[in-house]
Amino acid sequence: MLKTFSKGGIHPPENKLTSTKTIKRLAPPKVVYVPIAQHIGIPAEIIVDRKDKVEIGQVIAKSGGFVSSNIHSPVAGTVTKLDMVIDSSGYKKQCIVIRTDVKNETNFQETEYPLKKEIDLEPAEIVKRISDLGIVGLGGATFPSHVKLNIKEDKKMDCLIINGVECEPYLTADHRLMLEKGEEIIVGIKILMKALHVHKAVIGIEDNKHDAVELFKRLTADEKEIQVAALQVKYPQGGEKQLISAILDREVPKNGLPMDVGVVVNNVGTIFAIYQAIQHNKPLIERVVTVTGKKLENPSNFWVKIGTPIKDLIEEVGGMPEGTRKIINGGPMMGKAIKNTDVPVTKGTSGILIVDDGEACRGEVKNCIRCGECVNVCPMGLEPHLLMNLTEKGLYEKAAQEDIMTCIECGSCSYVCPSNRPLLDYIRFGKNITKNLASSKN
């Protein structure tokens, strides 16, 4: 029996259409729109102005605080404006608009870096470089990586977990990256182990990615400190707390961090970005994006420059299919529907999913029949139906007592509800209000 997390979970249809498609490099777009808030925390501060010429990889917005991140120019070109552009939140956000210089060759060079195994930097230097080169968690939450590596002195770390689970249906970005950049990822893991002073690392991969499990077992055959854990296929195993529960059988305390149980979790995409940053001094200016959907002509995985408008990606896979109802930034479970296709790819965009009528529309909302399915599947052990009711009635303090803030917004409850109740919509709203209430009290 394969390992998995203890509470709840669901198994939606996997639909991994692109798992055999090699990652292609997308030509740089004519214009990139780089938002200054691509990470959780304080938005970066713009340090360029209109008509400035920028080089590829140059810092264009500086980290605005500790929980923040630098932003680098993904292309060489000219800053045309500092504009407000709709991002995946549906609201207009500050963006730096850069026109790509078509004559500049650096934009089109495909540098394939040779594998470099020796780690020259000291732990403190590693953390500093990760911070300088704007590395954030690429699993979706975009938490600045250097913050995770700044361990408080009273905490003792003993294990690094690498998240190669990719439990979201449809997405294959991490899967392909693992297959194509396996050796680099192993070096990346060693870099992080050095930075964290830990001697144990476990790579968690769901069992539907057999080839990746086999590959990493082969690559780590001689590595005593790195293990590979094949996990049962279950959503949301990619959640930090679920993954720790699945691999180490440790429970992260309520409102706590993985740090509290001596663990740091990082996504394979982040590990690869860290490898490139440390060994080749490359800032985070591109990422792997899966563009997928059942009606698409040619769904694929791409290396995409940050700031590329999503419409360029859709064109690349054969254009928007007829009958498209919804375009989702991310996977079908946790992704956000976007408002138009001008929305740029950010550091957190792991996939673009295009769905038609059948999958896009919600069913008619009916009354709760008290079946308790939502309670069964909640991976955090909450009672979603109760939290929804409390939020609907405006009883936010009561909802806070019922641990509304521990919800990880995985959407399993809304997925299984036979009455199509908008459980997560209300819980998310309740969380927002509770957060605001708490911050106004302080």
Place this chain on the structure above:
Amino acid sequence: MNESILNSVLLLVSLGAVTALVLFVVSKKFYVYEDPLIAEVEDILPGANCAGCGSPGCKSFAEKLVATEDISDLFCPVGGNEVMKLVAETLGKEVAEKDPTVAVVRCQGSCDVRPKTTEYQGPKSCAISAMIYSGETDCQYGCLGDGDCVTACKFDAMYMDETTGLPIVITDKCTSCGMCVEACPRDIIEMRPKNKRDLKVYVGCLNEEKGGIAKKACSVACIGCSKCVDACPKEAITMVNNLAYIDPEYCTLCRKCVPVCPTHSIIETNFPPPKVKKVVEKKVEADSSGEVKSVNLVKDA
């Protein structure tokens, strides 16, 4: 038989007497003194418990009125000046007189002028949809149309107009308690002075985008052209972030700004129809229904 009736009557009477005695003793022993003024003031207040004054209900507002020395800051928007005057007389304190206000909806983005670009299927609540995204249209400032304000109104003074998809305030019923202002996640509803004939001139738009973008999203949007600012003789109009605002304190309701607005985003309410200089009236022959239609051909001089 008789005995059992007698027994039960005696039992109940004695039970009643004992309980009455206990209640009497308890009510004397644990008597809490309450200022009789509080009850008196509470009787004067409207008793709607709408929380428009800032207190949770009329009783707690009455307590506050009695306890506070200077009550000139406190005001019951529902009762208005009359109620506050009565309260002041009862308490022997001074109150400041306030002009009555009424809620206005500062958005005219009905379905025909503000095209829908996306579809929202989540719960019907403005607060939730505002949290998730910017609404079904391209205007991220306008009315979301899910009616949180209507739900919040405790006086049935608001309803959703089904053809326009916008809320409408019934000014006669509006008590200006301010619950709708609080409920709106976009701050579209504003309290504006309600003069004797309820005449109002205000900008029916909150779009801060530059002209072109605003106009594209909604044809009656304020495009920030500043023509109204130039037209205003009293300097009551300010232009901040491409958006005009008419300050009711300085506005004399002269309406010079209304015709100059190229997008008709300035709203005037309850004014008599404009006097037209030349009116040529001609009778049209009776149509098939036998009704005589009179057509006014209007020519502006």
